[in-house]
Amino acid sequence: MGERLLLFFQYAGGTSILLAQTVAGLFVPPFRRTLIVEQMEKIGVDSFPIVAMTGLFTGMVLGLQTAYQLQQIGAESYISSIVGLSMVRELGPVLTALVVTGRVGAAITAEIGTMRVTEQIDALESLATNPIQYLVAPRFVALLIMLPLLTLYSDVIGIFGGYLIGVYKLGVTPTLYMRMTWDVIQIKDIMTGLVKAGVFSMIVATVACYEGFETSGGAEGVGRATTLAVVISFIMIVAADCLSTAIFYFVFP
Amino acid sequence: MIEIINLCKAFGSHAVLDNLNLTVQTGETMVIIGRSGCGKSVLLKHVLGLMRPDSGQVIVDGKDVTKIEGPELQKLRMRFGMVFQGAALFDSMTVGENVGFALREHRLFPEGEVRRRITECLSLVGLADIENLKPAELSGGMRKRVGIARALAIRPDILLFDEPTTGIDPVMADVINKLVKTLHERLKVTVVLVTHDMVSAYKVATRIAMMYEGRIIATGTPEQIQSTGNPVVRQFVRGEAEGPITADQPKRRTFIG
Numbered sequence: 001m002g003e004r005l006l007l008f009f010q011y012a013g014g015t016s017i018l019l020a021q022t023v024a025g026l027f028v029p030p031f032r033r034t035l036i037v038e039q040m041e042k043i044g045v046d047s048f049p050i051v052a053m054t055g056l057f058t059g060m061v062l063g064l065q066t067a068y069q070l071q072q073i074g075a076e077s078y079i080s081s082i083v084g085l086s087m088v089r090e091l092g093p094v095l096t097a098l099v100v101t102g103r104v105g106a107a108i109t110a111e112i113g114t115m116r117v118t119e120q121i122d123a124l125e126s127l128a129t130n131p132i133q134y135l136v137a138p139r140f141v142a143l144l145i146m147l148p149l150l151t152l153y154s155d156v157i158g159i160f161g162g163y164l165i166g167v168y169k170l171g172v173t174p175t176l177y178m179r180m181t182w183d184v185i186q187i188k189d190i191m192t193g194l195v196k197a198g199v200f201s202m203i204v205a206t207v208a209c210y211e212g213f214e215t216s217g218g219a220e221g222v223g224r225a226t227t228l229a230v231v232i233s234f235i236m237i238v239a240a241d242c243l244s245t246a247i248f249y250f251v252f253p
Numbered sequence: 254m255i256e257i258i259n260l261c262k263a264f265g266s267h268a269v270l271d272n273l274n275l276t277v278q279t280g281e282t283m284v285i286i287g288r289s290g291c292g293k294s295v296l297l298k299h300v301l302g303l304m305r306p307d308s309g310q311v312i313v314d315g316k317d318v319t320k321i322e323g324p325e326l327q328k329l330r331m332r333f334g335m336v337f338q339g340a341a342l343f344d345s346m347t348v349g350e351n352v353g354f355a356l357r358e359h360r361l362f363p364e365g366e367v368r369r370r371i372t373e374c375l376s377l378v379g380l381a382d383i384e385n386l387k388p389a390e391l392s393g394g395m396r397k398r399v400g401i402a403r404a405l406a407i408r409p410d411i412l413l414f415d416e417p418t419t420g421i422d423p424v425m426a427d428v429i430n431k432l433v434k435t436l437h438e439r440l441k442v443t444v445v446l447v448t449h450d451m452v453s454a455y456k457v458a459t460r461i462a463m464m465y466e467g468r469i470i471a472t473g474t475p476e477q478i479q480s481t482g483n484p485v486v487r488q489f490v491r492g493e494a495e496g497p498i499t500a501d502q503p504k505r506r507t508f509i510g
Contacts, residue, residue: 119341126335128327
């Protein structure tokens with residue numbers, strides 16, 4: 001038990017130091033514009049299809065499930081409000097973050113981990129290049145920009161999914177559906193969703209890169225590190241979601 | 254001059270470097286020999302500041318590598334060229350981008366000069382017209398030579414080699430040995446080379462140091478090492494299965510992870 005506690009603190013300390021060094025590295029030249037753009041494409045643009053699919057189906061399922069309840073009291077038109085609010089406040093940010101963790105976080109850990117075990121990170125250092133600034137900072141910035149953007153896409157597509165169910169299955173008129181959506185969603189709801197996405201992006205970037213750097217033991221080690229990165233990111237995202245929802249609930253009621 | 258003074262490093266309870274002392278003179282080729290896993294690579298990584306010791310000093314021309322950090326350490330590293338055991342080429346980049354990495358990274362020269370340097374360094378190691386290939390498309394011997402070219406690109410004063418002849422065929426190994434010798438003579442660099450290949454050690458060394466149980470137990474010219482009276486060194490350089498090295502084997506954990 002004592003040993004586990006120590007390991008926990010070692011992990012918390014290690015990731016915090018990495019996060020601090022990464023942020024510090026952002027303000028020191030050279031600025032890696034090309035690398036950031038490259039990562040933004042890999043992380044953001046290439047993730048769009050899977051994020052879109054997840055958003056669409058989630059919106060549709062949400063529509064169907066709420067309809068199941070609301071039909072009994074004849075309040076079908078309210079599904080638009082429920083789908084819209086749930087997507088923007090909760091499901092958009094969380095599902096996008098989880099999908100991106102599986103797709104991008106795992107890839108980051110595998111790539112950096114392989115570089116670690118094949119001494120490429122030592123080689124970077126031997127060529128007088130700071131690996132945190134070269135490898136971590138561009139991924140961190142790319143995630144910080146792209147995850148909120150992907151979340152916005154996911155929100156819109158999820159609402160469209162609910163619209164398909166509401167309009168074509170339940171017969172709500174299109175104008176009523178859209179008005180019921182816009183009426184309930186406030187700027188505050190969208191902003192809290194985006195703040196969450198920002199927090200999640202930092203979790204994914206830090207955990208994935210940390211696991212990559214800590215990799216040892218060849219191909220098996222890379223596999224283990226990748227699994228750990230995904231598992232720890234998942235848990236931390238869900239926990240951070242709960243915590244931030246609670247904070248928003250009490251601070252901005 | 255590189256002075257390594259009382260260097261100690263332990264992984265867990267296993268002391269890999271145990272009060273190690275060694276001096277490398279400017280302009281010589283120092284070959285450090287020792288068994289696989291005895292900590293030779295760990296020693297090299299301390300010289301470059303890639304690892305931090307538990308105690309002790311590594312002094313390169315008056316500066317203690319173990320104490321400096323940040324820009325000062327980076328500046329010192331620009332004087333070194335390190336050739337890694339598995340070449341450690343960046344596999345996301347082409348050969349040309351690998352060789353020119355440090356030049357572009359530190360914006361040392363305009364692009365035209367960088368390209369000229371890349372071609373020059375590749376031809377120094379006997380390779381041409383492979384700039385646009387990826388490291389995965391190269392053979393083991395070619396990768397090692399690209400690794401050497403990458404280390405040469407910044408014109409270092411000190412070249413560090415980690416087992417340059419391990420894992421390649423004897424003919425290619427001799428090509429590498431000749432290359433190390435020519436580079437040493439033509440570029441007047443100090444060379445520190447770590448190996449367990451005695452053929453290579455005798456060919457390139459001006460001095461040989463034998464590392465055993467975390468210390469340097471003997472230093473001398475290749476002739477002195479060859480005719481040594483030390484039983485441990487004798488067993489190693491002759492490659493005998495019976496002797497003092499293997500006698501106490503079962504008691505010790507020699508191999509590190």
